[in-house]
Amino acid sequence: MQRLLAAVPVLLGVSILVFLMIHLIPGDPARQIAGMDARPEEVERIRDELGLNDPLPVQYVRYLGDLLKGDFGRSLHSRRPVIEDVKERFPVTLQLAVASTLVATLIGVTAGVISAVYKYKLVDHLVMIGALMGISMPVFVIGLLGMWLFALHLRWLPSGGVGGPWYTWDGLKYMILPALTLAGTSIGIIARLTRSSMLEALRQDYVKTARAKGLSELAVVVKHALRNSLLPVVTYLGLEFGFLLGGAVVTETIFSLPGLGRYLLSAISARDYPIIQACILLGALFFVLVNLVVDVLYSFLDPRIRYG
């Protein structure tokens, strides 16, 4: 509870920062709304109507007042309530975040464990080279290569967009390529994290003890060493997942997914203030919440960790 309360000043700080940032960067929403042919007096009129000519503190207090009433405002461009827009896009972002985190964890942890167990063998080297490639390749390269191979040449998967509900094949097949693309970097990082902390754990006395009492190698590795090596991985995953909930701009753009990342990006281009504010604030909120969950996971993985 205390930790939840601690999130309030964080969010307040974020709201002030975002508000100041978007109002101080160059670019005038009224001019974007009016279009290229508009008269300067028209732009001025729109600015007045939107309240953009009021002093910044006045605008901020008005915004905060609405926010406290649960009102994120309407988009300056579409006039649609921002919350409606977010509600429509969040499921796509959530699906993508969950799918890519699952893929990254499964592949990354497995690869890391194999690498650690077969330390300095060929398979270790291969896995580590793969991991390095995953980390180094930009997302758009992985994405476009994946699209070229799986959509254009093999014709196994659609090139982009969204299909039916996620639990059906028609929905799932649209998520595979984006999830793999987005997971690319994480797989590499997780594999390396897992490998190094597994190597550390395998040297510990309790592993020797486990082996000495005659446990099978599989049980030693999975139950004893792995469980104790997962803490850094979970920390990383928490950060990454929280981050992904804010939207994955590049992946969403390549695969034409209607998620929060693209929504935020186009709002920034159009200087659609209410959308930018809402998206970043919600992103910060998700980030705080996810990290709270991660802290709880710590104590599950390592019973020595307790929170008062």
Add this chain to the structure above:
Amino acid sequence: MAHVRRTTGILVLVTVLVGLLGAAAVQAAGEPVRGGTVVIATNRIPTNLYPGRSTGLPDIALNMLIYDALVITDDKGQVHPALAHSWETSEDGLVWTFYLRDDVYFHSGRKFTAHDVKFHFDRWQTEFPTRAKINALDRTEVVDDYTVRFYLKYPTLVFLNNISQSEWGYGGIPDSEAVKQWGEDYGVVPESISGTGPYRVVSWTRDQQVVLERYDRYTWGPAFYNNQGPAYVDRIVYRSIPEDAARSTALELGEIDIDIAVSPRDARRFENMRGVSLLTQSRVSANHIGFNHWKPVFQDVRVRRAFVHAINQQDIVDFVWNGYAEPVCGFWHPSVDGSTPCEEIRPFMAEYNPAKANQLLDEAGWRRSGSGIRTKDGQPLQVTMYVYSEVQEQIALVAQAQLREVGVDVRIRSMEYAAWTDALANAEHDMYYVDGSHSTADFAYWFTEAALPYPNGTKWVDPETERLYQITQQTVNPAERTAAFQAIEKLFIEQAVMIPMPHHNWIVGVRDRVHGLTFHPIHGVYKLLDIWVDR
């Protein structure tokens, strides 16, 4: 009529110079068949489907399908009846009376009347960011259910053009009852949208697609289509795929039928691909590099003309646009009313001629220094060009290299569009590149005092331009308007107010199952009344 150009031995491209030659059309094979779905993809997303409320291009394209206006312009700029079957103007040009069709129904089932027209114009005039289009309008009056009268503040020929649907669809008339019922949600919630156009909105997934279906009652299509309605296809899916490569892949796979925004880079891949044809046509563009006339260096016309002489347009056509563009002759696009025939304007143009550019710069006192960059009074000839997109950056790079040849050091500043507009308004730039399409030469407004600080990025303020522009806006004599625009063009070219740049092509990729697709030079797929697909 289309003329055929061979780019390589194998491939044949159909290039249509619209305005000169008419609408581009994919050859219709056999008789139109009813039914089927056409998936159209573009790179941007619609935001609000209330005509006049949004200046976004996808919004405008969709509004063409959903709504009709009183009149509509064909691809040659000719005005045709639409919701109004006829109209007349008073002797002094101040009163315009429109006689409306009495057989038109909105998608909601309500009958269309003059009250809907008045309702739309009243809101447009008072609330919408696009209201400058009807600045001349004083008030709208309902004479009877099928007669509506507009009173103007001053006579103008632009009025008819600006209320025609072709002027960005702002004149599209929505169902006034639906607008009242939905308030701010009109045009945003799919169920709210009710027009009289050939297609109605079924669903709208944000950032993804808008699904339209044929409006079966529609029989009031414009006469320049073979089919006045109802449309042939059951459904139109208008999809947004932002990434160029992804859109091309989707077209190749047949996931989409028409890509209305093929990039010049991707066009090559379709040139000899089976199952896909490319349709290209000249954009009615106003592409130019503008000089900031407030900067001392550009106050000398010799310097400005030297810059124009230094630019080889053909290089930009070949290397940036991959051949999908035409070098410009004069400034207005040849299909625009007021453009001067090429052979007449050519003598006034500063055509590509580096020797001439060098000579003019020498005369203006800019001397070559050791580094090859010219200087005058110890100041190097260094200018910064502001651009806001990848293709603009490529164009700027070519211009940079060409201007370097004559001793000019060009710096390029690439920024985001919103920041670019601010920079232009604040006159931070020395030069800028801009692209955009205009159905008429009325955007000469950009080069007038009223357009300061933006969109007048050239900061060009000149009594003669002002005088000529006022004539174009207030005359009721079409010939006088044309002559004034021609005079403005000649003035711009002689004074080298800007460097006119190649008109790039609109490149459309179409799958072979699509027939009867006609294409408007500004609005692309337009009303899609003749389109049909193999089943």
